[in-house]
Ligand SMILES: CSCCC(=O)C(=O)COP(=O)(O)O
């Protein structure tokens with residue numbers, strides 16, 4: 001049986017994984033796992049928590065209006081909860097991960113004006129569900145709107161069913177999946193691809 005307590009523990013495990021990778025610097029990032037779809041209930045990190053040292057108490061149960069249903073007094077859900085809610089409404093995903101890394105920021109800035117970054121014929125695209133040897137995917141990039149309602153809408157609008165990730169320019173990435181394990185794999189694959197694309201670009205300029 002799925003419970004908030006179990007999903008909160010999964011959020012803590014996901015934070016540990018992302019933290020071990022160095023993907024949650026300076027309290028950045030927010031992570032969530034679906035508890036119920038109807039009505040929508042999500043286990044999500046609280047705003048401002050140090051996600052590199054996340055405890056179960058740092059995970060709140062919220063509804064589709066961002067109201068806290070379970071959690072310690074005074075704790076507010078992630079400031080970017082709106083993005084998670086919009087993505088859960090658009091896709092049948094079970095987990096959403098948002099991290100800030102140097103490589104996803106570099107790629108978002110380099111390709112931000114185009115609104116997407118193209119990845120072609122790369123083995124890691126298989127981790128995103130593209131098995132064709134000629135596979136091509138576009139990872140969308142949206143502006144880093146300060147209005148977080150607008151950011152949520154922009155991320156959900158840009159998100160497509162065939163690429164489970166969106167970059168936010170000079171900010172970070174949202175990646176998702178049907179399960180926490182899928183979301184983690186998708187995030188890891190896109191992070192790999194961001195580093196690859198950036199280093200490839202640099203090597204072409206230098207070489
Ligand atoms: C210091 S990071 C700035 C806010 C941010 O982008 C982020 O991911 C963390 O915000 P939250 O409210 O989820 O802690």
Ligand SMILES: [Zn+2]
Pocket residue numbers: 028029030080098100171172
């Ligand atoms: Zn962020």
